[in-house]
Amino acid sequence: MLCLLFALLFSACQGRSEFSARTVSNIGVYQGLFESNVSIVQPILGAPARLEAGDDLGIRVVLHGQVEGDWLAAISRYARVYDLPVAEVVPLNDSWLLYAPIPPDVAPGLYDLTVRKGTTVDLERHAVSIGHDDELITFIHITDVHVDRPEPDGLGSIMHTVDVINLLRPDLVVVTGDFQDPGYAPQMKEFATRILWNLDVPVYITPGNHEFKEDTIWYYEYLNPYPDYAFDFGPARFISLNQFQTYPFYNEQIDFLDSELARAGTGPTTILLHDPSSFRSYSRGNFTLMLAGHTHDNDAVDIGLSLQLGYSALPNPPPSGPLLLVTETARKAIRIITFEGTHILNCSCDPNKLKTAVPVANLVMRINPQEGPSNYQNLEIRNNLQIAIQNASWTFNLSNPGPGWAAVLVGAELEEQGSSGQRSLYRVRFDLAEMNLTSVECVNIVPTNEQSRKLLREKIDQRVQDLEAMCSIIRNHGADPRVFEQHLGEGLAAARLASEANDWTEAAVEFARADAKCGLLADVASKLSEASSKLAEKETGGVLVYPVRAWLGDAIQALRSEDCELAGEYLRRILALGEEEWLLADMIGRAHVALVLGNASGQDVREPKAELQSVVALFHDGKYLLSRQGLNRIYATWPQFFAVPESFAAGFQASLLALAFYLGKRRTARQSPCRSAGTGNVSPLALGVRMSSRFPAHPGGIVQPLESRMPSGTDEQERVPIAALDCLTTNHSDHFMVVGLRA
Numbered sequence: 001m002l003c004l005l006f007a008l009l010f011s012a013c014q015g016r017s018e019f020s021a022r023t024v025s026n027i028g029v030y031q032g033l034f035e036s037n038v039s040i041v042q043p044i045l046g047a048p049a050r051l052e053a054g055d056d057l058g059i060r061v062v063l064h065g066q067v068e069g070d071w072l073a074a075i076s077r078y079a080r081v082y083d084l085p086v087a088e089v090v091p092l093n094d095s096w097l098l099y100a101p102i103p104p105d106v107a108p109g110l111y112d113l114t115v116r117k118g119t120t121v122d123l124e125r126h127a128v129s130i131g132h133d134d135e136l137i138t139f140i141h142i143t144d145v146h147v148d149r150p151e152p153d154g155l156g157s158i159m160h161t162v163d164v165i166n167l168l169r170p171d172l173v174v175v176t177g178d179f180q181d182p183g184y185a186p187q188m189k190e191f192a193t194r195i196l197w198n199l200d201v202p203v204y205i206t207p208g209n210h211e212f213k214e215d216t217i218w219y220y221e222y223l224n225p226y227p228d229y230a231f232d233f234g235p236a237r238f239i240s241l242n243q244f245q246t247y248p249f250y251n252e253q254i255d256f257l258d259s260e261l262a263r264a265g266t267g268p269t270t271i272l273l274h275d276p277s278s279f280r281s282y283s284r285g286n287f288t289l290m291l292a293g294h295t296h297d298n299d300a301v302d303i304g305l306s307l308q309l310g311y312s313a314l315p316n317p318p319p320s321g322p323l324l325l326v327t328e329t330a331r332k333a334i335r336i337i338t339f340e341g342t343h344i345l346n347c348s349c350d351p352n353k354l355k356t357a358v359p360v361a362n363l364v365m366r367i368n369p370q371e372g373p374s375n376y377q378n379l380e381i382r383n384n385l386q387i388a389i390q391n392a393s394w395t396f397n398l399s400n401p402g403p404g405w406a407a408v409l410v411g412a413e414l415e416e417q418g419s420s421g422q423r424s425l426y427r428v429r430f431d432l433a434e435m436n437l438t439s440v441e442c443v444n445i446v447p448t449n450e451q452s453r454k455l456l457r458e459k460i461d462q463r464v465q466d467l468e469a470m471c472s473i474i475r476n477h478g479a480d481p482r483v484f485e486q487h488l489g490e491g492l493a494a495a496r497l498a499s500e501a502n503d504w505t506e507a508a509v510e511f512a513r514a515d516a517k518c519g520l521l522a523d524v525a526s527k528l529s530e531a532s533s534k535l536a537e538k539e540t541g542g543v544l545v546y547p548v549r550a551w552l553g554d555a556i557q558a559l560r561s562e563d564c565e566l567a568g569e570y571l572r573r574i575l576a577l578g579e580e581e582w583l584l585a586d587m588i589g590r591a592h593v594a595l596v597l598g599n600a601s602g603q604d605v606r607e608p609k610a611e612l613q614s615v616v617a618l619f620h621d622g623k624y625l626l627s628r629q630g631l632n633r634i635y636a637t638w639p640q641f642f643a644v645p646e647s648f649a650a651g652f653q654a655s656l657l658a659l660a661f662y663l664g665k666r667r668t669a670r671q672s673p674c675r676s677a678g679t680g681n682v683s684p685l686a687l688g689v690r691m692s693s694r695f696p697a698h699p700g701g702i703v704q705p706l707e708s709r710m711p712s713g714t715d716e717q718e719r720v721p722i723a724a725l726d727c728l729t730t731n732h733s734d735h736f737m738v739v740g741l742r743a
Contacts, residue, residue: 019049019058020260021229027062028094030225032124037064038117040124041095045196046205046224047240050129050172050233053106057084057128059098061115069118073100075111075128078418078425082106106130109416110200129202133171133234137339140165140201142330143176143274143293144208147191155194157331157360162198164334164360167381169393172233173201174240175330176293177208177274179223200395200427204231206240208274208294228253230260235267236339239287243273261287268339276301276326289337289344290324298333299326300354323347325354333357349385358385368565369516373399373422375445376512381438389432396426396442404452407444408505446508453504460495460511463518467492470518473525477532479556484521487562488514520564527571528555534574543582544589547619548574573622581624587631588615591642598641608638 019042030041042060043049051057059073073084084100091097098115113127142165145158165173180191196203207227211219227242239260241253261269268288276292276299290303301324325347327335335357338345349356362384367377377396383389393415398407400422407417412428419425424444432438447453467488471481491514498507531552538545551570558567577585591612595605611634618627635642 019043019047019229019231020263021226027060027225029221030062031221032122034123036120036122037067038062038115038120038122039064040113040115040122040127041225043113043127044124044224045126046203047226047229047231048110048127048129048202048204050131050133050202050231051102052132053102053130054104055102056087057100057102059100059113059115060092060095061098061117061122062095063117067117067120069116069120071096071098072116073098074114075102075106075130076114077107077109077111078416079420080418082111102128102130107416108132110202125197126199126202129172131171135235135341136345137234137236137268138170139172139174139233139337140168140170141174141176141291141325141327141335141337143291143327144178144296144329145175145180145195145331146178146210146329147180147195155191158195159198160365161330161334161360162195163365164363166198166200167363167365167392167394168336168389169391170201170336173199173203174238174270174272174291175203175205176272176291176327177206178210178293179205179208179219180210200393202233204238204240204272206272206274207242207244209244212244228256232265235265235341237264237267237269238272239269240272243275243278266342268342268344276324287322288339288342289347290322291335292324292326293329295326296329297326298328298335298355298357300324300348301326327357332361333359369519374516374519375399375401376441376443376516378513378516379440381432381440383432383434383436383438386434388434391429392432393427393429394440396428398424398426398442398444400424401445404447404449405444406446406448407442408446408509410441410443410509411438412440412442441509441513443508443512445512447504453499456504456507456511457496457499459515460492460499460507463511463515464489464492466522467518470521470525473529474521474559477528477556479528479559481559483560483562484517488517488521491517517564520568524555524559524564524567524571527568527575531555531571531574538582543586544593545582545585546592547585547588547616548577548582550616550620584619584624584628584631588612588619588627591615591631591634594642603641605641608634608641611637 021042027041030039030044032039032044039062040059041062042058049057057073071086071089073086075082075084082103084102086098086100088099089096090099108131109129110126111128111130113124115122115124142161147155147158205224207219207224226240228240230237230239232238237260239257241257257271264286269286270289270291271287272291274292275294276290278292303322303324323344325335325337327333335347336349337347348354349358364382364384366380368380369377375398377398379394379396381392394412400419401424407414407424407426409426409428412430414426415429416427417425426442426444428440428442430438430440445452445456447456467485471485474481474484491510495507495511495514498504498510535545535549535552538548551573555567555570558564558570595609595612599605611630615627615630615634618624618630
């Protein structure tokens with residue numbers, strides 16, 4: 001009985017829902033993401049409150065030091081603020097409990113909570129969820145986020161999972177542990193900002209073993225101060241358990257679990273924990289579902305029968321005993337679960353295979369433009385799942401155009417509109433057909449008065465002039481911009497015709513589409529000029545740049561295919577190169593020249609040539625460290641090719657110069673795609689036979705081993721600055737045997 005009383009120290013009623021927790025001293029350390037002398041400890045980001053408009057919100061607050069003044073509370077979303085009159089204040093031993101009614105006119109959504117006492121304020125993001133729940137509850141289970149693990153894409157893949165969850169817009173999300181690994185507490189605020197704040201659904205977090213390997217304080221301080229807690233969401237009850245302070249369960253925890261199961265209503269009850277093996281330690285009690293992670297794999301077990309269900313179908317009716325479902329890492333999959341009344345309606349990707357979850361890679365999303373201020377965005381979604389998705393959701397984040405402009409949607413319906421600073425937010429809904437591509441557009445520059453109409457006409461005319469200038473720059477660097485001129489010119493002409501016909505919605509849409517592509521083209525044209533100048537500068541300094549020049553050729557080829565984004569990626573690679581990478585490119589070029597000389601002298605260079613092609617491929621993919629290691633391996637394996645007699649090299653150089661002069665004269669009239677702006681015919685530097693004064697030749701010949709020319713004291717890992725671009729690949733054979741022969 002004493003254990004039960006200890007377990008129920010805190011129970012705050014909130015209208016229809018109830019939150020209860022087995023409190024410990026951790027509440028005193030909770031600061032959330034905003035350090036203040038006033039700390040909201042319930043509801044919070046990792047365990048928000050769920051209410052209907054008109055319900056009473058219970059707010060638990062901890063004061064750090066002496067704080068004077070009256071209590072005030074408010075909730076906010078999309079710059080809409082609702083003041084909450086504090087109806088009652090109850091002092092507790094270690095905190096204060098405030099009761100504030102939610103106004104009846106509050107729209108459904110996820111709200112930030114602000115509490116003020118005097119002049120001291122605390123803000124808890126995404127702490128209050130307002131909505132009306134019926135018998136049908138859909139939620140998503142994710143686990144093992146591991147946001148700090150070093151991966152090529154950083155947070156990229158988990159942010160895609162965030163986008164997928166927002167697209168599917170479930171009622172709630174549960175996270176069963178290993179949100180991140182130990183030793184990274186200082187980054188916790190950034191991780192929570194980029195992941196949890198971007199989820200537009202309430203999120204409930206359970207700790208895993210990785211949160212407790214070294215130091216537990218960061219989890220309690222930033223995410224959730226409650227080791228064990230329970231909450232209602234509509235008719236469903238969820239019980240979250242921390243297994244890892246005393247593994248797997250201890251007496252007080254068992255008492256808490258038993259009491260919560262006893263208090264559960266007639267709806268479904270779900271137990272949330274991290275390690276699925278714990279179900280063997282607790283198999284009694286009337287609950288519907290147990291969710292776990294830890295194994296980084298999908299699984300399904302009938303707990304009552306201790307039967308591993310694997311890929312079998314969900315029985316109809318479902319098993320009488322509780323069901324255990326395990327989901328693989330959040331970077332790979334999510335599990336969508338639907339309760340209808342007391343029954344599980346769905347809990348897998350394939351209704352006939354319980355073990356399966358939804359692979360997030362099967363929902364491919366692309367938004368253009370991706371970043372920067374814009375009054376237009378286009379969302380393309382390829383649904384590669386064999387199921388249709390009804391009422392999908394997305395929030396467009398556009399620049400605020402100010403008064404005199406309206407918004408229009410193409411392919412979607414507006415659900416909610418608001419603002420945040422200088423941004424306008426538009427939440428829309430639409431359907432996704434199975435195995436199909438869906439496109440949704442949002443434009444917020446439809447003119448509504450004569451002044452804005454005049455401004456739109458001027459924008460159209462200015463873009464026509466900009467297009468001519470951009471195409472001229474691209475043409476001067478060897479690319480053919482006629483496709484852009486035609487398509488974008490047609491779009492701007494259509495916008496102009498629509499404006500003359502006073503069809504301002506059509507004019508705005510046509511202009512916005514063309515303007516977005518013109519913006520990408522302008523960025524590429526600027527980078528093309530900068531990259532070409534950089535290549536010319538390096539060549540003038542004696543650097544052999546042919547491995548880098550391959551990217552320039554790839555960018556120009558991407559432009560021919562109207563892929564500005566891919567062209568920009570290749571050009572960014574050139575501009576991001578550091579001195580060590582330029583040195584590596586120079587050494588690759590010199591190694592190639594050495595092999596050309598060896599082949600000219602009658603030696604068999606097929607094996608080192610094949611190895612060097614692999615080195616070039618690695619360099620092209622941004623794997624500089626591996627490329628450097630491969631080059632050193634070539635030097636060590638075939639040293640005879642890198643000690644060419646100077647007399648032979650001089651004669652061969654004269655022959656190459658004569659050939660280059662002849663080819664250059666033939667092609668003076670047209671500029672090669674690989675020629676830098678402002679450069680003349682091929683120079684000895686481009687052929688790679690003149691030694692730079694900065695990079696001396698090897699004493700015995702033309703190439704000095706790379707290992708001896710790398711700056712000392714540099715960490716190996718620092719030589720791979722853009723390994724995140726490994727996904728970009730190309731055929732390198734076209735670039736290999738034409739070293740520097742730009743003519």
